[in-house]
Amino acid sequence: MIPTHRFERRVHRRTAILGAAAFVLQGLSARAASTAAPRVAAIDWAAAETLIAVGITPIAIADLAGFRASFAHLPDMVGTIDLGSTWEPNFELLDRLKPDMIYLPSWSSLSRAQLEQIAAVRLCDIHGKGGDPIDKARSFGESVLNELTTMSEPSAIRQLEARLQRITRKISPRPVFLLNLRSTSRFVNVYATGSLPDSALVHVGLQNAWQGPVNGFGFASIGAEKLLQSPDASIVVLNQNDRTTEMLSRLERNIFWASMPALRAGRVHVSPPISVFGGLLSATTFAEWLADTFDKAT
Numbered sequence: 001m002i003p004t005h006r007f008e009r010r011v012h013r014r015t016a017i018l019g020a021a022a023f024v025l026q027g028l029s030a031r032a033a034s035t036a037a038p039r040v041a042a043i044d045w046a047a048a049e050t051l052i053a054v055g056i057t058p059i060a061i062a063d064l065a066g067f068r069a070s071f072a073h074l075p076d077m078v079g080t081i082d083l084g085s086t087w088e089p090n091f092e093l094l095d096r097l098k099p100d101m102i103y104l105p106s107w108s109s110l111s112r113a114q115l116e117q118i119a120a121v122r123l124c125d126i127h128g129k130g131g132d133p134i135d136k137a138r139s140f141g142e143s144v145l146n147e148l149t150t151m152s153e154p155s156a157i158r159q160l161e162a163r164l165q166r167i168t169r170k171i172s173p174r175p176v177f178l179l180n181l182r183s184t185s186r187f188v189n190v191y192a193t194g195s196l197p198d199s200a201l202v203h204v205g206l207q208n209a210w211q212g213p214v215n216g217f218g219f220a221s222i223g224a225e226k227l228l229q230s231p232d233a234s235i236v237v238l239n240q241n242d243r244t245t246e247m248l249s250r251l252e253r254n255i256f257w258a259s260m261p262a263l264r265a266g267r268v269h270v271s272p273p274i275s276v277f278g279g280l281l282s283a284t285t286f287a288e289w290l291a292d293t294f295d296k297a298t
Contacts, residue, residue, distance in 0.1 A: 038100045038148060043089055043110070046279040047103035047124040049074065050141050053281045054156045056148060060097055062086040069241055070275035073285060094118055107216075122147075127196070127277050128216050134164070134199040137280035160284045167204050167291040174294070175209035175233035176201060177262075180219070180240060180276070181247035185254050187221055194218030196276055197238060200287035206294060209233035219276075227260065234267040234297070235260075236290070241273050269293050 041060040042048035048061045052074050061067050064082035068074075081097065083089040086105075091114065094102070099119045104110060106125035115121045122143075126136045141157040178197045180189040191197045192210045195218025201208055209230040214220045227235070237244060248270070251257040262268050274286050 039098065040101045040103065041083065041094060041097065041099040041119070042103045043083065043086055043108065044103050044105040044124040045070065045086070045275065045277055046105075046126045046137070046282075047122075047140070047144075049275075049281055050124075050137070050144055050279040051103070052077070053160070053279070054141070054144060054148070056144075058103075059099060060094065062089045070273070071278065071282070072241075072273050073281070091115075091118070126279055130194060130216075132199050133194070133196040133218075134203060134280070134283050137196075137283055141280050157280065160280050163284050164203065164287060167287055169203075169205040170291045171205040171294045173205055173207050175207050175230055176294075177209045177227055177230070177233050177235045178238060179235060180238050181244055181251075182221075183243075183247070185247075185251060185257060186224055188224050188227070189219050190214075190222050191219045191238070191276065196278060196283050197236075197274070197286060200283050200290060201236075203283075203287050204291045204294070206290065217277075224256065227262075231261040233262060234269065234294075235262045237268065237270045238276060239271045239273045244270070267297070269297075 037056050040051060040056060040058050042051060042058045043062045045061075045063075045067055048058050048067060049071055051058055057077055058080060060081040060083045061077070062083040063086050064077075064080060068077070081093070083094060087109070089110070094115075095118050101120045101122060102115050102118065103122050103124050104112065104115060105127070106123040107128040112121050112123075124140055126133055126140055138157070138161065141160070145157060178191040178195070178201060180191070182188060190210045190212075192208045192212075192214045194214060194216070198208050198218060210220070210222075212220060212222070212226075227233075237248070257263060260268075271286065272289055275282055
């Protein structure tokens with residue numbers, strides 16, 4: 001039996017970080033509320049998070065329930081409408097809502113031409129197609145500010161950039177696996193170059209222990225036994241709420257995981273809830289948690 005405290009989530013530290021994020025966002029939303037905001041719909045979650053971070057609440061978001069669960073650090077979106085799934089949103093509903101602008105993932109197979117019959121379309125390219133996600137998140141945030149500057153809070157992106165600057169290369173290099181747990185203990189998703197979690201990891205000075213191939217979004221599905229190839233590496237479990245909680249409970253009774261060097265040495269850490277497909281706010285919050293966690297683990 002694996003002691004439950006091995007998987008401790010460090011609740012007080014997580015609460016402090018997420019609480020600070022919520023406080024800042026509520027302040028930004030209040031300042032933006034005094035100005036009529038544009039009617040913006042978001043099929044892309046990273047775009048939706050970025051809009052909310054600068055004080056613009058989308059009138060509609062694809063898979064709203066999933067978005068709320070994945071972005072628990074964001075304030076309530078009262079009045080925001082669910083557009084349906086991200087891969088097949090309700091075009092008729094979108095047309096009735098008459099948005100001024102629609103944010104679409106750059107990798108989406110949805111018809112941009114069809115969406116442009118409803119409203120202007122902007123692409124969010126933070127995820128996929130190579131490049132550093134944090135750099136792309138900065139650029140996307142700037143593009144939102146440039147286009148919607150009279151309706152948004154310009155200092156929001158600056159504040160996030162300043163927070164990132166304070167923790168640049170703060171931690172001495174050491175190898176870390178970034179994992180999403182799956183419904184079986186035999187396989188995990190490991191995140192590396194091209195993913196938002198890896199971008200945050202490298203930003204604070206840590207090294208990714210996975211040097212194998214990944215897909216266009218920066219992750220790969222691997223057998224859990226491959227984690228043994230780097231026995232000195234720490235493990236960060238990317239918290240996906242209930243699914244992660246359920247799998248951690250199962251792993252407490254799993255003989256293979258009980259023998260994992262990182263677990264036996266107390267080098268397994270569970271992050272606060274994080275969306276691996278978030279924007280600059282998600283990256284900043286996760287990077288701060290990494291810096292805090294590994295600073296204390298030194």
